[in-house]
Amino acid sequence: MQEKLIIQSVLSVGLLIVYSIAKFLTRRYTEKFATSRKFKKGRAADTAKIINSTFLIVSLIILGFIWNITFEGLAIYFASFFTVAGIALFASWSILSNITASAVLFFSFPHRIGSKIRIIDGDNTVEGSIVDMTLFSLHIEVEKKKIVFYPNNLAVQKPIMEIMD
Known part of the structure; x- marks a missing residue:
């Protein structure tokens, strides 16, 4: 024992x-x-x-x-x-x-803070610059001082295009 x-x-x-x-x-x-x-x-x-x-x-x-x-x-x-x-x-x-x-x-997202992206989501397509990436959402500035909080689980599911200037 x-x-x-x-x-x-x-x-x-x-x-x-x-x-x-x-x-x-x-x-x-x-x-x-x-x-x-x-x-x-x-x-x-x-x-x-x-x-x-x-x-x-x-x-x-x-x-x-x-x-x-x-x-x-x-x-x-x-x-x-x-x-x-x-x-x-x-x-x-x-x-x-x-x-x-x-x-x-x-680990797999190729875009960074400052990247201009377009998330293709039918009528809810979002286009703008990434200003922050948190535990729950991407913060995307769509216009001056207007930020969209896009959920991470949807960002993984939707196609995302980087917009080159």
């Missing part, structure tokens, strides 16, 4: 070390990526938080397996949690999709 406790403790410490290294490398890589693409530091920090949150959830699940946490006694709590989480996710699906789209745009 004592030997099993030592093994679990060593695995837990190892997992903590791996999680810390992954967190550090994620922040470093996103900052380096943001610098190379001339993005704002805030975008890099937001993207790193999204990725590190995923690492945390996976690490907690692995920790549960290391310590043989039985789910039989936790069934009522899990059922309650997933019911509330399901309702919350359904109510805020657009928020989650915008956050996910923000991470996708961070």
Whole structure:
């Protein structure tokens, strides 16, 4: 029994070390990526938080397996949690999709702040200059001092053209 406790403790410490290294490398890589693409530091920090949150959830699940946490006694709590989480996710699906789209745009979006773009969306086509890119939306200046907040999840789905002057 004592030997099993030592093994679990060593695995837990190892997992903590791996999680810390992954967190550090994620922040470093996103900052380096943001610098190379001339993005704002805030975008890099937001993207790193999204990725590190995923690492945390996976690490907690692995920790549960290391310590043989039985789910039989936790069934009522899990059922309650997933019911509330399901309702919350359904109510805020657009928020989650915008956050996910923000991470996708961070790594694959070829346009920068200052780029003139046209988002082709039928009757709702938007044309202007990107003034900011946040966790939830692109801020596009369509006229002097008139800004459209275009959701990230729609920006991922719609064709975007860069307008060359």
